[in-house]
Amino acid sequence: MNERSAREELAIANRILVDQGVVDAFGHVSVRHPARADRFLLARNMAPASVTPDDILEFDLDGEAVAPGAPRPYLERFIHGEVLRARPEVMAVVHSHSPAVIPFSVAQGVSLRAVSHMGSFLGVQTPVFEIRDVAGDASDLLIRDRPLGAALARSLGDRPAVLMRGHGVTVVGATLREAVFRAVYTEFNARIQLEALGLGPVTFLTAGEAAASAATNASQVDRAWNVWKERVG
Amino acid sequence: MNERSAREELAIANRILVDQGVVDAFGHVSVRHPARADRFLLARNMAPASVTPDDILEFDLDGEAVAPGAPRPYLERFIHGEVLRARPEVMAVVHSHSPAVIPFSVAQGVSLRAVSHMGSFLGVQTPVFEIRDVAGDASDLLIRDRPLGAALARSLGDRPAVLMRGHGVTVVGATLREAVFRAVYTEFNARIQLEALGLGPVTFLTAGEAAASAATNASQVDRAWNVWKERVG
Amino acid sequence: MNERSAREELAIANRILVDQGVVDAFGHVSVRHPARADRFLLARNMAPASVTPDDILEFDLDGEAVAPGAPRPYLERFIHGEVLRARPEVMAVVHSHSPAVIPFSVAQGVSLRAVSHMGSFLGVQTPVFEIRDVAGDASDLLIRDRPLGAALARSLGDRPAVLMRGHGVTVVGATLREAVFRAVYTEFNARIQLEALGLGPVTFLTAGEAAASAATNASQVDRAWNVWKERVG
Amino acid sequence: MNERSAREELAIANRILVDQGVVDAFGHVSVRHPARADRFLLARNMAPASVTPDDILEFDLDGEAVAPGAPRPYLERFIHGEVLRARPEVMAVVHSHSPAVIPFSVAQGVSLRAVSHMGSFLGVQTPVFEIRDVAGDASDLLIRDRPLGAALARSLGDRPAVLMRGHGVTVVGATLREAVFRAVYTEFNARIQLEALGLGPVTFLTAGEAAASAATNASQVDRAWNVWKERVG
Numbered sequence: 066m067n068e069r070s071a072r073e074e075l076a077i078a079n080r081i082l083v084d085q086g087v088v089d090a091f092g093h094v095s096v097r098h099p100a101r102a103d104r105f106l107l108a109r110n111m112a113p114a115s116v117t118p119d120d121i122l123e124f125d126l127d128g129e130a131v132a133p134g135a136p137r138p139y140l141e142r143f144i145h146g147e148v149l150r151a152r153p154e155v156m157a158v159v160h161s162h163s164p165a166v167i168p169f170s171v172a173q174g175v176s177l178r179a180v181s182h183m184g185s186f187l188g189v190q191t192p193v194f195e196i197r198d199v200a201g202d203a204s205d206l207l208i209r210d211r212p213l214g215a216a217l218a219r220s221l222g223d224r225p226a227v228l229m230r231g232h233g234v235t236v237v238g239a240t241l242r243e244a245v246f247r248a249v250y251t252e253f254n255a256r257i258q259l260e261a262l263g264l265g266p267v268t269f270l271t272a273g274e275a276a277a278s279a280a281t282n283a284s285q286v287d288r289a290w291n292v293w294k295e296r297v298g
Numbered sequence: 299m300n301e302r303s304a305r306e307e308l309a310i311a312n313r314i315l316v317d318q319g320v321v322d323a324f325g326h327v328s329v330r331h332p333a334r335a336d337r338f339l340l341a342r343n344m345a346p347a348s349v350t351p352d353d354i355l356e357f358d359l360d361g362e363a364v365a366p367g368a369p370r371p372y373l374e375r376f377i378h379g380e381v382l383r384a385r386p387e388v389m390a391v392v393h394s395h396s397p398a399v400i401p402f403s404v405a406q407g408v409s410l411r412a413v414s415h416m417g418s419f420l421g422v423q424t425p426v427f428e429i430r431d432v433a434g435d436a437s438d439l440l441i442r443d444r445p446l447g448a449a450l451a452r453s454l455g456d457r458p459a460v461l462m463r464g465h466g467v468t469v470v471g472a473t474l475r476e477a478v479f480r481a482v483y484t485e486f487n488a489r490i491q492l493e494a495l496g497l498g499p500v501t502f503l504t505a506g507e508a509a510a511s512a513a514t515n516a517s518q519v520d521r522a523w524n525v526w527k528e529r530v531g
Numbered sequence: 532m533n534e535r536s537a538r539e540e541l542a543i544a545n546r547i548l549v550d551q552g553v554v555d556a557f558g559h560v561s562v563r564h565p566a567r568a569d570r571f572l573l574a575r576n577m578a579p580a581s582v583t584p585d586d587i588l589e590f591d592l593d594g595e596a597v598a599p600g601a602p603r604p605y606l607e608r609f610i611h612g613e614v615l616r617a618r619p620e621v622m623a624v625v626h627s628h629s630p631a632v633i634p635f636s637v638a639q640g641v642s643l644r645a646v647s648h649m650g651s652f653l654g655v656q657t658p659v660f661e662i663r664d665v666a667g668d669a670s671d672l673l674i675r676d677r678p679l680g681a682a683l684a685r686s687l688g689d690r691p692a693v694l695m696r697g698h699g700v701t702v703v704g705a706t707l708r709e710a711v712f713r714a715v716y717t718e719f720n721a722r723i724q725l726e727a728l729g730l731g732p733v734t735f736l737t738a739g740e741a742a743a744s745a746a747t748n749a750s751q752v753d754r755a756w757n758v759w760k761e762r763v764g
Numbered sequence: 765m766n767e768r769s770a771r772e773e774l775a776i777a778n779r780i781l782v783d784q785g786v787v788d789a790f791g792h793v794s795v796r797h798p799a800r801a802d803r804f805l806l807a808r809n810m811a812p813a814s815v816t817p818d819d820i821l822e823f824d825l826d827g828e829a830v831a832p833g834a835p836r837p838y839l840e841r842f843i844h845g846e847v848l849r850a851r852p853e854v855m856a857v858v859h860s861h862s863p864a865v866i867p868f869s870v871a872q873g874v875s876l877r878a879v880s881h882m883g884s885f886l887g888v889q890t891p892v893f894e895i896r897d898v899a900g901d902a903s904d905l906l907i908r909d910r911p912l913g914a915a916l917a918r919s920l921g922d923r924p925a926v927l928m929r930g931h932g933v934t935v936v937g938a939t940l941r942e943a944v945f946r947a948v949y950t951e952f953n954a955r956i957q958l959e960a961l962g963l964g965p966v967t968f969l970t971a972g973e974a975a976a977s978a979a980t981n982a983s984q985v986d987r988a989w990n991v992w993k994e995r996v997g
Contacts, residue, residue, distance in 0.1 A: 090988035091882070112991035140980075167880055167956045172963035181400055182439040182465050183324070203972025205980040206881040231969050232881050257400045259959055260492055264405035270464050273436025281373075281438040289323035292345035414633050415672040415698050416557070490633045493725055497638035503697050506669025514606075514671040522556035525578035647866050648905040648931050649790070723866045726958055730871035736930050739902025747839075747904040755789035758811035 066099045068106075071241075072118035075106055078245050079116040080297040081290075082159065085249045088113045092161035092233070094248075095145040096241045098123060105149055105158075109136040126150045127211060140209055144235055147214030148221060155237040157244035162233040165255040169193075170228040175262070177228060177255055179270040184254025185278035186225045186247055189269065193228040194220040206232045226251055242290045243283065249293075299332045301339075304474075305351035308339055311478050312349040313530040314523075315392065318482045321346045325394035325466070327481075328378035329474045331356060338382055338391075342369040359383045360444060373442055377468055380447030381454060388470040390477035395466040398488040402426075403461040408495070410461060410488055412503040417487025418511030419458045419480055422502065426461040427453040439465045459484055475523045476516065482526075532565045534572075537707075538584035541572055544711050545582040546763040547756075548625065551715045554579045558627035558699070560714075561611035562707045564589060571615055571624075575602040592616045593677060606675055610701055613680030614687060621703040623710035628699040631721040635659075636694035641728065643694060643721055645736040650720025651744030652691045652713055655735065659694040660686040672698045692717055708756045709749065715759075765798045767805075770940075771817035774805055777944050778815040779996040780989075781858065784948045787812045791860035791932070793947075794844035795940045797822060804848055808835040825849045826910060839908055843934055846913030847920060854936040856943035861932040864954040868892075869927040874961070876927060876954055878969040883953025884977035885924045885946055888968065892927040893919040905931045925950055941989045942982065948992075 066074070075096050082088045090112045098104035105124050108116040122138060123131040128146040130138055145158045169177040170193055177191040196206055199216045206229070208214050217235065221227035225247055226236045236251055238244030261267045270278065299307070308329050315321045323345045331337035338357050341349040355371060356364040361379040363371055378391045402410040403426055410424040429439055432449045439462070441447050450468065454460040458480055459469045469484055471477030494500045503511065532540070541562050548554045556578045564570035571590050574582040588604060589597040594612040596604055611624045635643040636659055643657040662672055665682045672695070674680050683701065687693040691713055692702045702717055704710030727733045736744065765773070774795050781787045789811045797803035804823050807815040821837060822830040827845040829837055844857045868876040869892055876890040895905055898915045905928070907913050916934065920926035924946055925935045935950055937943030960966045969977065 090991045091984070110987070112987050114991050115994065162880065162882060164952070164956060165959070168960035168963055171879055171956075171967045172960050173965045173967060175963050180404055180464060181395065183395060185439075197970075197973075201972075202970045203976055205976035206884075206969070206973060207977070207980060230967060231879060231973070253397070257397060257404075259963065260398070261401035261405050263496060263962060264401055264408050264492065266406045268404045268406060268463060270439070271430075271435045274430075274439060274464070277436055277438035278440070281440060285324070288343070288345050292323045292347050295348065413637055413697060414628065416628060418671075486630070490630060490637075493631070494634035494638050496729060497634055497641050497725065499639045501637045501639060501696060503672070504663075504668045506667075507663075507672060507697070510669055510671035511673075514673060518557070521576070521578055525556045525580050528581065646870055646930060647861065649861060651905075719863070723863060723870075726864070727867035727871050729962060730867055730874050730958065732872045734870045734872060734929060736905070737896075737901045739900075740896075740905060740930070743902055743904035744906070747906060751790070754809070754811050758789045758813050761814065 068099055069118070071096055071099045071106055072121045074241055075121055076116050076118045077294055077297065078241055079108065079113040081245055081293045082161065082248060083114045084297050085293060087159070087163050087248045087252055088161045093139050093141070094157065094159045094244065095149070096157045097149055102153070104131065105145055107139065107142055107145055110139050128214070141207055143211050143214030144208045144217060147211060147218045148235065148237060151215070151218035151221070152237060154239060157238045157241040159236045159244045159248040160233065161248060163248065163252045163255070165252050165259060166228065166234045168259065169255055170230045170232065170234070177258065179254065179275045180258045180261055180267060181254050182270065182278040183250045183282065185270055185275045185282060187251065187254060188224070188275045189272050191226055191228055192220050192222065192224060193230055195230045196232070197230070240286070242286045246286045246289050249289070301332055302351070304329055304332045304339055305354045307474055308354055309349050309351050310527055310530065311474055312341065312346040314478055314526045315394065315481060316347045317530050318526060320392070320396050320481045320485055321394045325392070326372050326374070327390065327392045327477065328382070329390045330382055335386070337364065338378055340372065340375055340378055343372050361447070374440055376444050376447030377441045377450060380444060380451045381468065381470060384448070384451035385470060387472060390471050390474040392469045392477050392481040393466065394481060396481065396485045396488070398485050398492060399461065399467045401492060402488055403463045403465065403467070410491065412487065412508045413491045413494055413500060414487050415503065415511040416483045416515065418503055418508045418515060420484065420487060421457070421508045422505050424459055424461055425453050425455065425457060426463055428463045429465070430463070473519070475519045479519045479522055482522070534565060535584070537562055537565045537572055538587045540707055541587055542582050542584050543760055543763065544707055545574065545579040547711055547759045548627065548714060549580045550763050551759060553625070553629050553714045553718055554627045559605050559607070560623065560625045560710065561615070562623045563615055568619070570597065571611055573605065573608055573611055576605050594680070607673055609677050609680030610674045610683060613677060613684045614701065614703060617681070617684035618703060620705060623704050623707040625702045625710050625714040626699065627714060629714065629718045629721070631718050631725060632694065632700045634725060635721055636696045636698065636700070643724060645720065645741045646724045646727055646733060647720050648736065648744040649716045649748065651736055651741045651748060653717065653720060654690070654741045655738050657692055657694055658686050658688065658690060659696055661696045663696070706752070708752045712752045712755055715755070767798055768817070770795055770798045770805055771820045773940055774820055775815050775817050776993055776996065777940055778807065778812040780944055780992045781860065781947060782813045783996050784992060786858070786862050786947045786951055787860045791858070792838050792840070793856065793858045793940070793943065794848070795856045796848055801852070803830065804844055806838065806841055806844055809838050827913070840906055842910050842913030843907045843916060846910060846917045847934065847936060850914070850917035851936060853938060856937045856940040858935045858943045858947040859932065860947060862947065862951045862954070864951050864958060865927065865933045867958065868954055869929045869931065869933070876957060878953065878974045879957045879960055879966060880953050881969065881977040882949045882981065884969055884974045884981060886950065886953060887923070887974045888971050890925055890927055891919050891921065891923060892929055894929045896929070939985070941985045945985045945988055948988070
């Protein structure tokens with residue numbers, strides 16, 4: 066994929082995430098530069114619904130825009146830079162305030178985990194990044210610099226997603242389409258887990274089931290992408 | 299009904315199930331071949347929203363596509379083949395990840411059952427297929443071969459629906475329209491049961507009420523079909 | 532209002548109730564005949580979304596269509612006939628399977644009541660019609676004859692709404708617009724009551740607050756009607 | 765901003781609040797007159813979805829329409845007048861029946877507060893105005909005169925929002941756009957708090973986190989406004 070195609074696909078990803086209810090006026094999605102592993106593409110500071118290929122900027126992993134005089138970037142671009150730095154196999158990152166997911170970032174004693182095979186990639190536990198441990202108890206909760214991005218990446222570890230307490234979630238993928246797929250089904254799985262926990266004790270996927278199901282689903286990403294893309298026209 | 303009409307109606311059923319929120323990018327619906335009881339019609343591997351009559355393949359009950367060189371089929375076509383084999387009076391099968399239904403597939407100590415007369419066909423209990431009992435504790439949860447399909451059909455028994463733990467639901471009908479009707483109202487009934495159980499002890503339909511109401515509703519299927527069809531154009 | 536205008540307004544009421552999520556493919560709304568208090572207007576047996584003025588039939592209070600050879604009527608037209616007979620001041624009746632309301636028809640020990648001033652007409656308690664008390668424990672839950680309609684009307688008493696266990700709700704109004712207004716805000720109030728009860732003990736409207744608020748809101752019905760009408764074109 | 769621009773922006777605010785699910789056929793939003801701090805602009809008595817610049821009236825802080833023979837105003841215009849009188853730095857006021865917020869106005873022992881950084885402006889507690897304390901236990905719950913408006917303003921104090929028991933919420937902002945932003949994210953935060961409390965004990969934002977986050981978000985208001993405006997376009 067060349068850079069132009071990457072920009073076009075990233076613009077589509079923005080619109081899909083809006084249409085699927087993962088992001089609203091806020092949230093952002095990045096993809097590693099197709100030709101340079103130490104760069105990534107991310108829209109300028111704007112609402113995802115309006116992103117076009119021309120709104121997309123190129124950044125280095127420190128979160129610095131490559132082009133001189135680039136428009137104002139997202140404050141939290143360090144999420145993308147530091148996660149992409151820490152996870153060489155990751156090609157795309159979605160950060161959102163996915164509404165059914167946030168309760169799991171703040172409720173004590175419960176962990177978002179795979180309860181539906183569509184959320185199998187979540188496995189048996191999802192880490193929660195408590196920014197208070199790093200930034201103290203009066204931060205604005207945002208990943209506003211490299212050290213915070215690096216701390217978030219450490220909390221993510223080798224997982225597909227990390228919750229951010231009182232804030233949202235960051236989801237990664239081996240491709241842009243996989244990251245979008247996972248972002249949509251993280252919300253789906255969270256809604257089901259919320260409702261199931263209200264009914265009684267829950268049978269979750271085992272680690273083995275989650276791994277097997279995630280491997281199968283990885284081959285289904287394009288089917289979802291194509292129909293979601295068609296919806297956003 | 300000839301085969302062409304069956305294909306056209308099946309394409310409409312796919313779009314209705316999307317529009318009514320029963321399926322998303324995944325899920326599938328089949329109908330027994332109108333001229334051959336040992337064959338069924340099912341779309342090729344694709345998102346339900348996009349299915350046209352020309353995307354529909356013919357399968358034998360073993361789940362083998364009849365036409366040589368047919369496009370890639372759904373991995374889980376064995377759901378359809380084995381249920382249609384086990385239930386000669388069933389003419390159509392819907393498999394979905396119906397969102398309000400999945401919590402009942404994983405919550406212990408509660409059974410999806412008729413709480414609203416629109417869900418009366420569910421009767422006083424809905425079986426849950428625990429794939430772990432058949433495929434062990436590291437499967438991908440999918441009905442990926444004939445033996446798993448046969449095990450699911452045994453769990454279904456003579457019921458209208460069977461939940462699939464951590465996965466979804468399979469619903470059958472004496473006609474395609476009835477299967478679609480039941481799929482929509484299984485979701486409806488599940489949502490109401492979820493919310494009612496949060497309020498206090500619940501009065502469910504008795505077996506007698508469920509049977510009488512289901513018999514009455516069977517005559518109302520076309521009214522729902524026609525208005526749902528109109529919505530999807 | 533002449534009969535033609537009444538039919539036109541009733542067709543709009545059907546579409547509003549669909550658009551506002553009160554009815555789906557089922558449910559119906561009637562209005563007393565503008566010139567004859569012993570007659571009412573009600574669509575033929577069809578989905579509310581498709582009702583036009585020409586689909587509307589005239590019935591006597593026994594539920595018999597006045598015109599010879601009239602198309603098939605709703606099975607439950609006796610709801611309308613018997614409620615209009617028992618309540619001379621009532622001009623319109625909505626029967627629906629309003630989704631947030633049904634849980635209150637089946638949950639024991641909780642009564643739908645005014646928790647929001649928009650639902651103030653509900654007062655401090657809403658009766659529940661338990662058809663089992665009249666039709667035994669193997670009925671199809673439907674109001675399929677005059678005696679059942681009369682029993683429902685007795686349960687309704689002088690109230691604005693009566694829940695029907697495992698089935699839905701019947702709401703009345705002094706005008707068609709008021710009945711529609713009340714049907715929409717019965718659903719609204721039920722959703723809020725459901726969610727509030729999950730948070731803790733609830734402060735409901737007193738009888739005095741409910742009465743005062745309902746009197747005020749009665750003058751606001753046209754504002755809602757006009758904007759809802761605009762939405763359905 | 766001149767008065768014409770203020771009217772145009774206020775008409776847009778009305779449509780945004782409908783589209784975002786904050787108001788329905790009821791609710792209203794005002795802005796202080798751009799040239800006269802003792803006047804405010806507010807639509808005549810009508811549904812927010814239909815408001816155009818020409819429907820907007822000018823009021824003094826007593827809630828009297830300035831123009832002789834002005835059309836019928838909202839009964840509750842005293843909310844706007846008295847809050848604007850009590851809070852000189854406030855430029856806009858939204859009053860709504862925001863559905864996820866109302867449960868917090870009636871549930872005892874729980875306070876709406878910042879659980880998501882998007883709702884950080886709510887801080888650690890939101891006051892509830894119990895009209896019963898002022899108007900007795902048989903009022904219609906409405907702010908129908910100046911003393912009630914003044915009592916509501918006292919309950920609001922120096923906060924961004926005040927819940928109104930059994931009724932709704934009033935939200936203020938330093939600009940019209942900020943008031944709209946806060947109204948939308950009050951609903952968002954309430955939904956998340958509702959769901960999180962169902963999962964277990966909740967970690968809320970500290971006062972310091974809420975303050976820091978609210979300060980950051982204040983600079984993001986235009987991004988949301990622009991995309992919301994485009995949607996209602």
